[in-house]
Amino acid sequence: MTRAISLHNVSKRYGRAPRAVDRLTLDIEAGEFLVLLGPSGCGKSTVLRMIAGLEAITDGELRLDGQLANDMPPGDRDMAMVFQNFALYPNMTNRDNIGFPLLVENPREDRGPRVDATARKLGIEDVLDRYPSQLSGGERQRVAMGRAISRRPSVFLMDEPLSNIDAKLRIQLRSEIAQLTREMGVTTVYVTHDQAEAMSLGDRVAVIRGGVLQQVGAPRDIYALPDNVFVAAFIGTPRINLVQGFVHAPPREGMTLDLGSQRLPLPEPLSVDHQLLRIQQGRPVIVGLRSEATRIGLPSQARPGEVPLTGTVANTDYQGHEALVYVDIGSEPAVVADLESPRPDGSPRRRRARPRPGVLGRLKGRTVARTPGPPLALGGSPRLPYNPYASYDPAAQRVGAGELVVRTPPSLWLQKGAQVPLLVDLAHLYVFDRHGRRVSPAPAEMLGEDV
Ligand SMILES: Nc1ncnc2c1ncn2[C@@H]1O[C@H](COP(=O)(O)OP(=O)(O)O)[C@@H](O)[C@H]1O
Ligand SMILES: [Mg+2]
Structure with a gap:
């Protein structure tokens, strides 16, 4: 299962400050890999958090598969989020970290096969019985990814998942993420301020500045014909x-x-x-x-x-x-x-x-x-x-x-x-x-x- 996400004139206002997200209209197809790209502070994370239900929408409509979802509880949205600072539980083994969402979902299910399959996909079978502190940054981020995908959510939301990783590994993980999400065919919304990352990953890239969508299109198209x-x-x-x-x-x-x-x-x-x-x-x-x-x-x-x-x-x-x-x-x-x-x-x-x-x-x-x-x-x-x-x-x-x-x-x-x-x-x-x-x-x- 994967789902379409549709934002119509969505705005976010924090207190009396100008809109952090300003009338954003964007249709993300089921199975699409969409990148939100823009400078720091332009509202990317806010958009992602509104999609996840972690942030209230001030104005406008969010639809999931056509159904109005502004007030849908986050737990009902079937989305998994990966952050920049991969929040793993330090006192759990990597195996338990990856299996944790499965445990929450269904405590009686045998999590072994799905954790193993996930670890194989990410090439981290060898580190499953260690703790997060015993891993390199790249391995930790793979475990965090594993935790997001083990449950097979209908949507991945990734907020600058690679920014804390050194350049060489970042490029490797970047192609792994692309391969993995395409294989799984899950709708992915990926936030970054790095245009090279956006161009390499996105089916489409949405460029945002000051909370306002500037242009959305395939990487080739926005490179060849920038609207502004x-x-x-x-x-x-x-x-x-x-x-x-x-x-x-x-x-x-x-x-x-x-x-x-x-x-x-x-x-x-x-x-x-x-x-x-x-x-x-x-x-x-x-x-x-x-x-x-x-x-x-x-x-x-x-x-x-x-x-x-x-x-x-x-x-x-x-x-x-x-x-x-x-x-x-x-x-x-x-x-x-x-x-x-x-x-x-x-x-x-x-x-x-x-x-x-x-x-x-x-x-x-x-x-x-x-x-x-x-x-x-x-x-x-x-x-x-x-x-x-x-x-x-x-x-x-x-x-x-x-x-x-x-x-x-x-x-x-x-x-x-x-x-x-x-x-x-x-x-x-x-x-x-x-x-x-x-x-x-x-x-x-x-x-x-x-x-
Ligand atoms: N919880 C909050 N309270 C007040 N202002 C916020 C909050 N979260 C974000 N903002 C403001 O909203 C704007 C967009 O922030 P954010 O979505 O985090 O940008 P980005 O992820 O693109 O760097 C920024 O001006 C930021 O200061
Ligand atoms: Mg951010």
């Missing part, structure tokens, strides 16, 4: 390059994307996507380029859809199988911390406080005033002090202001300060409006397609 700049920045390593841009479309001239001191010419005839960018004419936008969108190459080597740019090597980072080259293209980084959290329907988020002008708004004057000069103007441009996404991704911490991360073969050795010709693949270029919503590639509704 937050999702784009949160997913993918190295982090997407985000720079301030400006759509320049004078009458009878070609359209360009101004990136500070350089312009990206958009090829004529304009694609439908690029034609739609005319709406953004005269407004600041954010241009996103994933590391795979840019390569080092001369204009003469451009393939169809690639346009040239130049930059100066700021740093290189040798990784063995590849090198990451940080190239300064004389642009301003886009700081998205002050962007309002876009709602799924695209309407701006209401605030009680007086709206502050967004960073982009404040920078608008400056961006407009900058005239595209010679191919490269380095050094003198004003730099923003920090990047809010740096803390999400260790690789991002090395990204300086306005630098592009370009992947190159490790054999290519580039000196700091060297000028390099770049080719940008327009198929991998994103444009976000000043609210952070993706406008190119155009969302289906902008193209007038049925969604």
Whole structure:
């Protein structure tokens, strides 16, 4: 037995604080592996605890297999939860820990066969007669998993189950969890702040920010078509390059994307996507380029859809199988911390406080005033002090202001300060409006397609 979980406009309010979970609507299919992903404090655990019945729902509806379950006692929900700090009973052997839920369920049943089968699945047969304190972190977390699965619940709820485990083991356990839950075909809701974990595990990933669902979709889809700049920045390593841009479309001239001191010419005839960018004419936008969108190459080597740019090597980072080259293209980084959290329907988020002008708004004057000069103007441009996404991704911490991360073969050795010709693949270029919503590639509704 496995069950479908459906949340409709579910909110959680703790006292007078703003909603910790804000009108979340999400349908999780029976047997699906869904990951809730977002930065710390965004409300992931709260969602999980509301599904489990450990936290009251302030507003909205929770349905299990279509039945309203807001007030269903936790014990009737047939769910098992695994936490970050695997709470095992220290004075019980691992065997008894795994068998404990079975004991609660049916004290007269012989638990042996099911405990053994569970231990075999998890590769922990050898440690069953030891105590939790005699195990390594990875073994303890396997026992905790064992305790969750021995009872064969209809739903697994996992709250950052791997965050206390060292990196190498985490990757191993990650694939074991994926295999195990798929084998069992049990609906799983998995909480993490680690985008790599989310991408590797989820059938679908739901990205949450500040209690608000930003986007839900298959890992490939949210990577390829992030609905907004937050999702784009949160997913993918190295982090997407985000720079301030400006759509320049004078009458009878070609359209360009101004990136500070350089312009990206958009090829004529304009694609439908690029034609739609005319709406953004005269407004600041954010241009996103994933590391795979840019390569080092001369204009003469451009393939169809690639346009040239130049930059100066700021740093290189040798990784063995590849090198990451940080190239300064004389642009301003886009700081998205002050962007309002876009709602799924695209309407701006209401605030009680007086709206502050967004960073982009404040920078608008400056961006407009900058005239595209010679191919490269380095050094003198004003730099923003920090990047809010740096803390999400260790690789991002090395990204300086306005630098592009370009992947190159490790054999290519580039000196700091060297000028390099770049080719940008327009198929991998994103444009976000000043609210952070993706406008190119155009969302289906902008193209007038049925969604
Ligand atoms: N019991 C509680 N009382 C008051 N505030 C809480 C409580 N639990 C969580 N919160 C608040 O709700 C927000 C979401 O928390 P949480 O769901 O734990 O986030 P996450 O799991 O994504 O890190 C945070 O601002 C947190 O401080
Ligand atoms: Mg949490």
